[in-house]
Amino acid sequence: MFQSPSLEALVQELKKLPGVGNKSALRMAFHLLRAPREEAEALAKWLVRVKERVRLCVVCGNYTEEETCALCLDARRDESLICVVEQPSDIYLVESTGEYRGHYHVLHGALSPLEGVRPESIRIGELVERVARGVVKEVILATNPNVEGDATGFYIADLLKETDVIISRIARGVPVGGELEFADQLTLARAFRGRRGIE
Amino acid sequence: MILDSLRLLDFRNFRELEIEPGGRCAAIWGPNGRGKTNLLEAIFLLGTTRSHRTRKDPELIRFGGDVYHVAGSYRRSNGGRMTLSVAYEKGGRKKGRVDGKEVSKMSSLVGRCGVVLVSPEDVEITKGEPERRRQFLDLTLCSIDPIYLRSLQELGRILRQRSSLLRDTWEPDRARMLDPWDRQLAAAGWAITEARARAMEELAPLVEEAYSALGGGEQLVIGYRPGIGREPVSEEDVLQKIVAVRDEDLRLRRTTIGPHRDDLDLELDGRSIRAYGSRGQHRTAVLALKLAAVRLMAQRLGEEPILLLDDVFTELDASRAERLATRLDGAGQVFATGTGRAELDRFFPGVEHFKVEEEGRVVRGG
Ligand SMILES: [Zn+2]
Numbered sequence: 001m002f003q004s005p006s007l008e009a010l011v012q013e014l015k016k017l018p019g020v021g022n023k024s025a026l027r028m029a030f031h032l033l034r035a036p037r038e039e040a041e042a043l044a045k046w047l048v049r050v051k052e053r054v055r056l057c058v059v060c061g062n063y064t065e066e067e068t069c070a071l072c073l074d075a076r077r078d079e080s081l082i083c084v085v086e087q088p089s090d091i092y093l094v095e096s097t098g099e100y101r102g103h104y105h106v107l108h109g110a111l112s113p114l115e116g117v118r119p120e121s122i123r124i125g126e127l128v129e130r131v132a133r134g135v136v137k138e139v140i141l142a143t144n145p146n147v148e149g150d151a152t153g154f155y156i157a158d159l160l161k162e163t164d165v166i167i168s169r170i171a172r173g174v175p176v177g178g179e180l181e182f183a184d185q186l187t188l189a190r191a192f193r194g195r196r197g198i199e
Numbered sequence: 200m201i202l203d204s205l206r207l208l209d210f211r212n213f214r215e216l217e218i219e220p221g222g223r224c225a226a227i228w229g230p231n232g233r234g235k236t237n238l239l240e241a242i243f244l245l246g247t248t249r250s251h252r253t254r255k256d257p258e259l260i261r262f263g264g265d266v267y268h269v270a271g272s273y274r275r276s277n278g279g280r281m282t283l284s285v286a287y288e289k290g291g292r293k294k295g296r297v298d299g300k301e302v303s304k305m306s307s308l309v310g311r312c313g314v315v316l317v318s319p320e321d322v323e324i325t326k327g328e329p330e331r332r333r334q335f336l337d338l339t340l341c342s343i344d345p346i347y348l349r350s351l352q353e354l355g356r357i358l359r360q361r362s363s364l365l366r367d368t369w370e371p372d373r374a375r376m377l378d379p380w381d382r383q384l385a386a387a388g389w390a391i392t393e394a395r396a397r398a399m400e401e402l403a404p405l406v407e408e409a410y411s412a413l414g415g416g417e418q419l420v421i422g423y424r425p426g427i428g429r430e431p432v433s434e435e436d437v438l439q440k441i442v443a444v445r446d447e448d449l450r451l452r453r454t455t456i457g458p459h460r461d462d463l464d465l466e467l468d469g470r471s472i473r474a475y476g477s478r479g480q481h482r483t484a485v486l487a488l489k490l491a492a493v494r495l496m497a498q499r500l501g502e503e504p505i506l507l508l509d510d511v512f513t514e515l516d517a518s519r520a521e522r523l524a525t526r527l528d529g530a531g532q533v534f535a536t537g538t539g540r541a542e543l544d545r546f547f548p549g550v551e552h553f554k555v556e557e558e559g560r561v562v563r564g565g
Contacts, residue, residue: 021291111379113363119376147356149385154379 009031010046044148058132061106061123071104074134078102080137084127084156086144094142102140105130110148111155132163138166200312200502200531201274202242209264211237213559220532222551227536229555235536238555239316239507242534245271245283246342246505248295248305256287265289273312276429277500283311306352310342313496313504314545315530317489317511319472325472325484329462336463339492340398343499347394354387358454364461365452373449382444384457385438391458392425392437398495399423399463405491413490414522417467424459482514486523494529503531511535512542520546 007029014025031039037196056062064070071077071091082101085091091104109122130136139160143149149175157167201223207216212234227235236252240259243251252261260267261289270284284296285308295308302308323331341348361380370376403421410419425431428440440456448455465472465484472484489506496504506527512520512535524546527533535550537543543550554562 100471113360113367113376147353147360150383151379154382158375158378 018054056106058107060104061088061126062091062104076101079135081128081140082130082136082138082141084151084153086152090142091130104136107143107152110152111145112148119155122152124152124159127156128159131160131163136165138168140183141167141169200276200505202271202312202505202532203274204272205238205241205545206268206270207241208266208268209236209239210259210269211261213237214261214264216559216561218553218561218563219436220534220551220553222532224527224535224547224549224550225531225553226540226547227534227553227555227561228538228540228543231536233555233557234559235555236318236509238553238561239509239534239536241269242271242505242507243316244269244285244313246309246312247338248308249295251316251318256293257289259287260289260423265432267386271312281311283308283460306345306397307350309348310345310500313342313500313502313505315339315489315496315504316496316507316509317486318509319511319514320482321485324488325465325476325481329460330544332463332465333459333461335488335492336398336461339402339495340394343496344394347391350387350390350394353383354391354458357383357387358457358459361454362452365448374445377445381419381441382438384454385434385441388427388441388457389431389434389437392427392431392461395458395461396423396425397498401495401498402488402491405494408489408527409490409494410483410487412522412526413483413486414519415480415487417480419472419484419487420464420469421488422464422466424462424464426458426462427456479516479519481490483519486511490529497529497531501531504528506533508535509532510537512537512546 010029010032011022013029015022017025020028032043053065054063055065057064057067057072059068059072062069063072078101080140081100082105083094083100083102083177084105084107085094086107086109088106091106094104096102105123105127107122107124107127109117111117111119111122133137139156141153141156143152146179153169157169160167201221203221204217204219207213209215218238227238229235240250240252244259250256253259256267266286266288268284268286270282273281273283280411282296282298285293285305286296287293293305295305296302297308297311323333324335337351341351357380360386361377364370364373364376364380367373399421407419407422410417427437431437431440444455465485467476467480472480476484493504493506511523515523533547535543535547540552540554543552552564554564556562
């Protein structure tokens with residue numbers, strides 16, 4: 001379409017980003033082309049940098065540039081509480097409610113036989129190990145309120161059944177079938193207060 | 200609900216069309232093959248977000264077009280107004296709007312305007328496979344109960360996930376892996392079974408009454424047969440039943456019990472209509488079911504639905520057609536298609552006429 005293979009390639013790469021179609025990819029490419037050189041260079045620099053430096057916290061699975069993330073190291077947080085989420089982005093949602101001062105565990109997915117996601121494919125084993133160390137008193141399941149998130153919650157609850165920890169699921173104030181991402185702050189905050197034990 | 204105006208862009212054979220029905224009855228007529236049904240399909244789509252004939256939205260785009268738009272402007276019985284629109288672009292996602300505002304999920308459009316459609320293929324509801332009867336119930340219930348619609352979507356997803364596990368013979372610990380899905384199958388299954396049972400209790404007398412009002416001499420009795428087993432009493436009970444057949448499911452590699460196996464029993468004077476019904480009896484029974492659905496939707500939505508009658512009058516004998524025309528109370532507005540003006544005029548005196556001409560043109564008055 002263009003007389004420039006580089007521009008063509010950039011558009012192709014941008015189109016791979018989630019939620020970016022042909023139109024938006026073109027708009028972004030033209031914007032970058034017109035923007036000052038520094039802007040494009042900064043973008044390129046940080047793209048490479050996150051790939052080089054960002055890794056998963058060895059404790060909770062959150063994104064970090066250290067071995068252990070700042071949330072896990074924060075002594076003011078209650079380490080007897082673990083909130084289990086599907087994605088690191090969910091941590092920011094829970095944090096934004098201001099209702100929660102415990103630790104996190106990021107699974108990086110949810111059970112889905114259709115897509116070949118099995119218990120070993122996500123960080124369920126690591127969670128069980130954390131609980132086995134004995135400091136944890138309550139596990140709050142905040143997986144997405146859809147069938148895969150619920151299945152994951154039931155599976156984890158079953159695994160931890162024999163331990164002494166209290167297992168709760170945040171109340172279904174969040175729209176069913178949706179994702180945590182779409183729950184507004186207030187509903188999520190209420191959900192944290194109203195969490196119930198899972199039998 | 201009254202549809203005041205309907206606008207189509209590149210939908211089926213219509214390049215650009217605006218009609219303003221507005222009255223209680225509208226007759227859409229013209230020779231076959233000019234797209235009369237497509238107009239009903241568009242009204243149905245606004246009420247349910249999908250076509251009654253295909254699940255493939257690209258098929259709805261006019262040949263040579265890239266995007267279809269369907270928009271309706273409605274008047275409620277209390278005078279309130281509402282606009283609904285649906286648009287689909289090739290390769291994209293279907294988008295819906297309520298009063299101009301885009302909805303995040305298409306499902307939130309369902310039931311804004313209740314619609315009941317009667318088409319010639321509907322004879323399969325009483326004649327065909329159980330799936331057709333479940334579809335009839337689902338179509339009625341989804342419009343009046345958003346929780347039902349959600350449970351139904353969840354059920355579909357749970358069943359697909361579960362059968363993927365049932366087919367995965369490499370999995371060493373399938374029982375444990377099935378557990379989280381079985382619990383959800385029980386929850387969704389119970390919710391759907393309960394909603395269907397409750398709806399059937401309300402529908403049964405309406406169906407029976409409509410059948411005799413349409414001139415059916417026999418008594419039409421309709422009953423619900425849950426696929427989750429006889430008389431489930433609670434979610435726990437359903438879960439027990441699911442767990443009890445787990446080995447069987449693993450052997451057959453499919454989910455053998457659940458609402459996806461539900462059926463309706465339809466009997467005329469104690470004999471199965473599916474096995475023994477005549478053509479005329481099937482036709483009358485289908486109309487009775489649809490009229491009952493109109494009544495139920497009117498009661499539950501607090502607003503009378505729009506009734507779409509596709510080629511119904513050509514198929515009915517004169518006395519049944521007359522009875523049908525006098526039984527349309529409960530419907531807010533009626534759209535009826537036919538090949539000739541006269542047949543529709545006979546049953547709906549004072550009806551507004553829309554004649555479908557060649558190349559997707561529609562002439563008012565005809
Ligand atoms: Zn951490």
